[in-house]
Amino acid sequence: MVVTFANNLTMARLPPFFALRALEAAARHRSYSRAAQELAVTHGAVSQQIRRLEAELGARLFERRGNGMIPTPDAQKLAAEVARGIGVLSNAVDDFHAAAFRAPLVISLESQFANRWLPPRLQRMLAHPAGANLEIRVEERRADFVTDGVDMAVRYGAGGWPDVECVHLVSESLIPVCSPEFLARHQLKTPQDLLNVPLLHHGHRPWSLWFNTFGLEAPRQQGMLFEDSAMLLEAAAQGIGAALARSGLIEQDLRTGRLVRPFAAGVASELGFWVVWRADSRKVRRIEALRDWLMAEAATAGRTESA
Template sequence: MDWKKIPSLPALRAFEAAARHRSFTRAASELNVTQAAIAQHVRALERQLGEVLVIRDGRGIDITSTGRDLAEQLFDGFNIIAQAIDDLLRHTEERPLAIATTPGFATNWLMPRMGGFWAKHPEINVSITPGLDTVDLRKDRFDLAIRYGTGDWPGLNCELLTDGQFWVVGQPELLKARADTCLSDIVELPWLFDEAMLERRSLVESEGIDFETVNVKLLATNTLVISAVKAGMGIAIQSKSLVEDDVARGELRKICQLHQPEYGYYLASIPERDRPAIRKFRAWLRSQVKT
């Protein structure tokens, strides 16, 4: 297709509307422009094509036979385009809302609350993909990602969900005879860490603990870490948002609190992707953070 031979879309739209309405005035009203703009587009189209398309007829207009043929094909072409856009939008609205998140956040924070979302929005299908690998929201076709970090990710809208408060927790049975209130009280216990979350070492060291002297056990995922802590295998440093429900239920005991203000769980999204399902899920997440 030689695009250089195809007139501008505004000119084609103006002529098609004028031919369909047999009126520059009504065409201008439909396209939300002035009557003079419609007339200018039509005259420019006639000059480019070298054909008379519209004839003034009293206070109205008439369309030449050449103009009628072109208008009919433009009408069909614009309808094909409109149908293609409608199909695409319908597909976009009907496909599940794709969420990427970490396994720990999905297991310990998101999934226990999802029943409330589906009760409120049964019409929205949600696909949750837990994983530790970094995802490209555009390339991998995710609508939203919930990730731990500083939220400084170029090209994305990032909204803080939970701040960088950490709780040091352990199984109540493991700690029942202890009155621990700080890290120095528990240096002899096994410390459980997720292999991908060793940046929490800085939290330990900021409390004056020599990390090299701590009995550290590394597990593949944070979900395994929390399970191991509940089983009494050691203590762990966890984001408050992931373990506060477990502490409230008595499954874990909070030993002390640490703070790393530059870190937290962020909701990341693509600026140009903002369909209704995304807005509803985002609003629901905000409401859950406050409770």
């Protein structure tokens, strides 16, 4: 005959963590008041947690002596073990945060931003602490922060994307540009002058957006049509025609004189570049540092353009 015995021993249920923290702090300070200050709670809250702990453990934990609260020998031993456990947990949390700093910060960039806006600033970014240990991905599709391993992104659009935080980085306007040689050859002085010169067209930015602002009827589309902004600007730089460009993409071309603006007037666009990230990212401190650096660079560029 086989006899079996049921094991009725079970692991004791742990008291609430905050009650254990109250015990440890009160035993270390020998004062409920100083423990309360450390834990940012009231004296009554600490006293209540100690009474709750005494009820669960079935033993008195402190004795009052004058103005002090003296832990019993058993309470002192328990407090020491709680302190050791808190130390283990603190080290584990520190290691978790340290891992977030050791891993690359993955940033997804729209290609035009990566190829036009960022290059003049790339050396400064990499020299700044916020630019350390980056993995930069250039992609046209909208990266998924959950499945693609991306920590932050610079997106082009009107903002308002769901489930993410976003801040406006660069406003854009649509402005005519051409090569210096093209400007000299055609003597462009007024918006009407553009009605009589070769125009370069982009599939998503018709010239009518600009001409209508000045009460002019845009000419029928003739000449070269581009879907890629970089090719459009290259054709303009080669003197083939005037192009309607996004202001955020031509800063370097204007600075070097490769392209010029025949007129100061531009048409405001509702679209622009935005910094986007998830608020619950474990790398949020690094994200915010890089976001702040990008915004400072954009603000500097804005002041330079308006000067």
